[in-house]
Structures are given as structure tokens and as C-alpha cells.
Amino acid sequence: MNIQEAKAILEAVIFAAPEPITLKECAGILGVGEQTAELLIQQLEDDYRAQKRGLTLRRVAGGFQIATRPEYSEYVKLIGRAPKTQQLSQAALECLAIVAYRQPITRVEIDEIRGVKSESPLQTLLERELITEVGRKDTVGRPVLFGTTKKFLEVFGLKDLDELPPLEDDAEMLLTLEPTPGINEPK
Amino acid sequence: MNIQEAKAILEAVIFAAPEPITLKECAGILGVGEQTAELLIQQLEDDYRAQKRGLTLRRVAGGFQIATRPEYSEYVKLIGRAPKTQQLSQAALECLAIVAYRQPITRVEIDEIRGVKSESPLQTLLERELITEVGRKDTVGRPVLFGTTKKFLEVFGLKDLDELPPLEDDAEMLLTLEPTPGINEPK
Amino acid sequence: MNQKPSSFEVKLPVFTGPLDLLLHLVQKEEVSIWDVSLAKVTEEYMSYLATMQKLNLEVTCEFLVVAATLLEIKSRSLLPKPSVASKEEEEDVRENLIKRLLEYKKFKLAAANFSQRAQKESTVFTKTYEDPWLADDEPPVVTVQTGASVWDLLEIVQKMFVAKKVELEAKGKPQVPRKQVSLTETILKLRQRFQRGYRCSFKALLGEAGSKEELIVTFLASLELVRLGVVNLVRDSRQEIYLVAEG
Numbered sequence: 281m282n283i284q285e286a287k288a289i290l291e292a293v294i295f296a297a298p299e300p301i302t303l304k305e306c307a308g309i310l311g312v313g314e315q316t317a318e319l320l321i322q323q324l325e326d327d328y329r330a331q332k333r334g335l336t337l338r339r340v341a342g343g344f345q346i347a348t349r350p351e352y353s354e355y356v357k358l359i360g361r362a363p364k365t366q367q368l369s370q371a372a373l374e375c376l377a378i379v380a381y382r383q384p385i386t387r388v389e390i391d392e393i394r395g396v397k398s399e400s401p402l403q404t405l406l407e408r409e410l411i412t413e414v415g416r417k418d419t420v421g422r423p424v425l426f427g428t429t430k431k432f433l434e435v436f437g438l439k440d441l442d443e444l445p446p447l448e449d450d451a452e453m454l455l456t457l458e459p460t461p462g463i464n465e466p467k
Numbered sequence: 468m469n470i471q472e473a474k475a476i477l478e479a480v481i482f483a484a485p486e487p488i489t490l491k492e493c494a495g496i497l498g499v500g501e502q503t504a505e506l507l508i509q510q511l512e513d514d515y516r517a518q519k520r521g522l523t524l525r526r527v528a529g530g531f532q533i534a535t536r537p538e539y540s541e542y543v544k545l546i547g548r549a550p551k552t553q554q555l556s557q558a559a560l561e562c563l564a565i566v567a568y569r570q571p572i573t574r575v576e577i578d579e580i581r582g583v584k585s586e587s588p589l590q591t592l593l594e595r596e597l598i599t600e601v602g603r604k605d606t607v608g609r610p611v612l613f614g615t616t617k618k619f620l621e622v623f624g625l626k627d628l629d630e631l632p633p634l635e636d637d638a639e640m641l642l643t644l645e646p647t648p649g650i651n652e653p654k
Numbered sequence: 655m656n657q658k659p660s661s662f663e664v665k666l667p668v669f670t671g672p673l674d675l676l677l678h679l680v681q682k683e684e685v686s687i688w689d690v691s692l693a694k695v696t697e698e699y700m701s702y703l704a705t706m707q708k709l710n711l712e713v714t715c716e717f718l719v720v721a722a723t724l725l726e727i728k729s730r731s732l733l734p735k736p737s738v739a740s741k742e743e744e745e746d747v748r749e750n751l752i753k754r755l756l757e758y759k760k761f762k763l764a765a766a767n768f769s770q771r772a773q774k775e776s777t778v779f780t781k782t783y784e785d786p787w788l789a790d791d792e793p794p795v796v797t798v799q800t801g802a803s804v805w806d807l808l809e810i811v812q813k814m815f816v817a818k819k820v821e822l823e824a825k826g827k828p829q830v831p832r833k834q835v836s837l838t839e840t841i842l843k844l845r846q847r848f849q850r851g852y853r854c855s856f857k858a859l860l861g862e863a864g865s866k867e868e869l870i871v872t873f874l875a876s877l878e879l880v881r882l883g884v885v886n887l888v889r890d891s892r893q894e895i896y897l898v899a900e901g
Contacts, residue, residue, distance in 0.1 A: 396671030
């Protein structure tokens with residue numbers, strides 16, 4: 281297998297994978313080390329960039345994916361493709377942001393931060409598979425803990441959670457509020 | 468829009484279309500005549516052929532489609548295989564064997580033969596699509612009848628069920644013993 | 655009803671909660687959140703709630719809880735401070751509210767960032783089909799591994815039936831004699847029946863079998879007919895499966 285062939289195989293495999301395919305999987309399929317696979321993918325990325333093409337190779341949700349170039353989205357919409365996710369309400373976006381940065385987190389803790397009940401926006405996020413139950417908290421009532429999904433990364437074009445921009449470091453912020461069960465409970 | 472751009476748009480649109488996209492649709496999206504669209508697609512096909520790539524542009528079902536190149540299908544088949552190669556448990560294999568030789572058969576009948584409850588191994592087999600519901604038995608409660616699937620034949624490399632190796636006479640004889648509800652009940 | 659809120663310009667339904675509203679009011683003051691006059695903000699907050707009520711919008715208890723906290727802070731600040739302890743308590747309530755506001759603000763900003771990202775991502779499309787289209791149209795990837803071959807299956811069955819036989823013999827159970835039904839015959843019989851357009855529910859077909867063995871043979875014969883393309887399997891909306899003759 282020469283380099284050209286290896287790149288072609290990678291392209292075929294990345295294209296065919298139903299979800300973003302990881303570096304490890306790529307390396308496994310080619311039967312090479314991960315470093316070699318990474319180099320090959322970088323070359324493939326360069327190829328995609330160099331040729332003015334309709335497709336791009338991108339890193340998302342811990343893997344690689346082929347997608348259409350953003351500048352041609354108007355044309356793609358003409359064939360009836362709808363965007364990956366319908367617009368989320370302000371409330372749902374707030375909940376999603378809280379879950380993304382504070383996961384794993386319970387509904388009560390989210391309510392506490394937002395100062396308002398979050399049941400309905402959380403339901404929306406669960407239905408859209410942007411968040412999921414990731415376990416139960418070891419406190420009274422064993423409430424459900426929520427975390428973000430791989431689909432969340434995909435939909436928001438993130439490589440991984442580390443790529444989330446840091447929460448605005450507000451100089452006014454003295455310390456982070458830690459909601460303790462005692463404070464949360466209505467009296 | 469120059470030729471390069473028009474080809475890029477075509478590539479994006481063919482890639483993103485849920486079904487093979489027709490020449491007429493391509494022409495409509497670009498706002499050009501069908502002859503022009505055909506020429507552009509021919510050029511795109513030439514590009515795909517000229518660069519040794521992992522993907523091909525093919526004409527299928529009255530339209531165009533991007534697909535992986537046949538020569539790389541061996542690699543494409545490796546996708547997703549690694550994490551899913553859990554082997555079947557002994558219990559699941561027993562159930563599968565019974566279903567294969569005695570289909571259509573109900574869960575109670577399988578329980579009867581194995582002498583233990585088979586709900587969980589049957590669930591596994593259903594999830595792996597090795598067995599499926601093939602109907603309902605015309606007795607009290609109309610229990611579900613199970614049979615093996617096409618995938619079962621594929622996985623075990625069988626052309627059809629007749630290719631199953633024959634049971635020894637002893638077992639064959641027992642196989643035809645009809646467990647009737649009255650006999651099955653413990654006394 | 656169409657009366658505008660008096661002291662501030664606001665599109666009413668945009669606030670996602672009391673903190674969202676409060677943050678809006680505080681930021682309007684254009685001073686550090688710590689320095690904002692909560693007394694002034696309290697007035698605006700109450701006036702907003704009044705407008706909500708006028709417009710018949712539901713003022714949920716969460717809005718009222720924050721209103722109560724604001725009023726508490728305000729009333730305390732107006733009263734003479736009898737003791738150091740009381741002053742500290744007042745500071746605590748105020749500080750706690752402001753901290754919550756700042757915490758909430760971080761996530762509101764993050765939410766705005768998410769919204770922008772989603773906007774950008776809505777211009778990117780991936781392919782829609784899950785199974786890879788191999789150019790040579792091979793069947794989809796088989797991902798099942800059983801750890802067994804057909805011969806293992808055979809062996810398992812033999813063993814189990816032998817064990818069963820021993821068990822039954824021990825019980826002295828009578829063995830039922832069986833009648834031979836030919837698979838070939840059944841296939842031919844069904845083939846004749848399934849002429850152009852003829853359809854029959856799978857269940858009904860199996861129901862015709864007079865014995866367990868006939869049932870199995872009927873089932874196998876049906877499979878063979880499907881394989882030969884003589885009949886198609888169709889599932890109706892009630893999940894009933896039909897055999898339908900080709901053509």
C-alpha cells in the first residue's frame with residue numbers, strides 16, 4: 281500500500297462510516313500506528329483544502345467526517361436538506377450550556393442556576409439527543425444526572441468537550457456558586 | 468460562477484442528496500441547461516477518475532451518487548466491526564440452535580426444551596437480528612413464534628435452512644415430540 | 655392592553671426566567687454588577703411583573719421568589735441598622751443574589767455562543783444514509799459474530815435433545831408417532847396456489863398446518879418461495895405479514 285492508496289482508503293472509510301470515525305479506528309483499518317494515520321489524514325486534509333472542492337474533511341466529535349463546504353449551503357438547501365438541528369429556544373440553549381459546562385448535573389441544580397424550572401427545555405434536549413442521562417447522583421432521591429452526547433459535539437461542530445470556549449472569566453466573579461443540597465431544598 | 472465552482476457545487480449537492488440526484492435537478496440547482504450540467508458532471512467524473520481517490524462518482528437509478536470505490540470495499544467493511552464483536556453466550560447459542568431447528572417456535576417451548584427461562588438470551592438474539600418474530604401461534608394467549616433471519620443464514624454461511632446439517636435420528640425424534648400445554652405444566 | 659411598560663423598553667416574552675430579567679435590568683445600569691443600586695432595580699423589576707400581569711402573562715412563582723428577595727434587600731437597606739449582625743445578614747442576602755446573577759450570566763453568554771455555533775453549523779451537511787454505499791453494491795456490513803459455526807449449533811441441539819430424551823424416558827412419557835410431510839411436495843403445492851396477485855397472511859398459511867411438522871415444512875416452503883422470488887413478504891400497518899405472489 282503506497283501513500284496515495286492509504287489516503288484513498290482513509291477517504292473511503294471516513295465517507296462510509298455512519299458516525300465520525302476515530303483516529304484509532306482509522307489506524308486499525310489501515311493496520312498502521314496512530315501517528316502514521318494522523319500524518320496521512322493531515323495530508324488528506326491538505327488535499328481537500330488545496331483542490332477547490334465541494335466537500336471538506338473535518339474533525340468533529342472525536343473523529344473525522346466528510347461534509348459539504350459551508351459556502352455551498354444555499355445550493356444544498358435547494359435539494360430539500362434541512363439543517364442538522366432545528367433552532368433551539370433561548371431556554372433550551374441555556375440548559376444546554378449549563379449541562380455542557382457543568383456535567384454531570386441534576387435537573388434541580390440546573391433549575392437553581394437558571395432560577396426557573398427547566399423540565400420542558402430539558403425534555404426538548406433529550407428528544408433531540410443533545411443530552412442524555414449519564415447516571416444517578418448519590419444523594420437523597422438519587423436524581424438523574426445529565427451530560428452531553430456525541431451528537432451534541434457533532435451538531436455544534438466541536439472536536440471534543442475541551443474545545444468548548446472557557447466560560448467568560450468575569451472579573452466580578454469572586455467564586456463559583458456551589459449549589460449544595462441544603463440550599464436547594466425549598467423551606 | 469466559474470467552472471471550478473460549478474463543479475464544487477455539484478459535488479456538494481450530489482454528496483448531500485438523500486437519493487441519487489437527477490441531471491434535471493442538477494441543472495435546476497445550477498440554473499443552467501441540462502447539456503451544460505451533463506458536461507460539468509462529465510468533468511467531475513474525470514476529476515474523480517484522474518485523482519486516485521477513495522470515492523467515485525457513479526450513475527445509478529437515473530441519477531448521480533458518490534460512493535466508495537469498489538477496490539476498497541474490504542476496508543470499508545472493517546468499519547464498526549471492532550467494537551461490536553461480542554460473542555454470543557452459551558445460553559444464546561442454545562436458544563439459537565433450538566430456533567434454527569425447530570422454527571417457528573414459541574418462547575415457552577424453548578424454555579421447556581432448555582429447562583430454564585430464555586427471555587434474556589432471546590432478547591440478545593433479537594437485537595443481533597439473528598432471530599425474529601415470524602407470527603403468532605394459534606393457541607391460548609397467541610404467543611409469538613420465533614424463526615431465524617436472513618442474517619442468521621449470512622452469519623453462518625448458509626444458502627438456506629435446508630443446508631443446516633441434519634440432526635441425528637435420536638434428536639430428530641425428540642424434536643417432533645409435541646409439548647402440549649397440559650404436558651408442560653409441572654404437576 | 656396595549657399600554658407600554660412605563661419605565662423601560664422591553665419586548666415582554668423574551669426573558670427565560672427571573673434571573674434573565676434581573677440581569678437585563680442590572681446591565682442597563684452600565685455599572686459593575688456589584689455596585690448596582692438594587693433598590694432602583696427592584697422598582698423596575700416590580701413594574702415589569704405588574705406589566706406581565708396586565709398582559710395576562712403568567713407570573714410564575716420563580717419570578718415572585720426573586721421579587722421577594724429584592725424587596726427584602728430593599729426594605730433592609732431603608733431601615734436603620736440596629737446591629738452589626740443585621741448589616742452582615744443584609745450583605746449576605748445581597749451578595750448571594752449577585753453571585754447567582756453572575757453565575758447565570760456566564761451561562762447566558764455561553765448559550766449565545768452556542769447559538770452562533772449552531773448557526774454556523776447549519777451550513778454544513780453530511781450524508782444522510784447510514785449504510786455505506788459500496789460502489790459494487792455489496793450487502794451491508796455484517797457485524798454479528800457468534801463465536802460458533804453451524805456444526806456447533808448442531809452439536810448443541812443434539813446434546814440438549816439427548817438430555818431431554820433421557821429425562822423424558824425417566825418419566826416414561828409416551829412418544830408421539832409422526833407422519834412424513836415432504837418439503838418438495840409442499841413447495842409445489844404452494845407454488846400452484848400462489849398465482850399472479852394471490853395473497854395470504856403468513857399466519858393463516860401456517861394455521862393450515864395439521865401438525866407441528868407440517869407447520870415447520872410450510873414455513874420452510876414459504877422461505878424457499880421467497881428465496882425463489884415467487885412470493886414477496888409484505889408487512890401491513892398492523893404488523894401482519896402477508897405472502898404476495900409476484901407479478
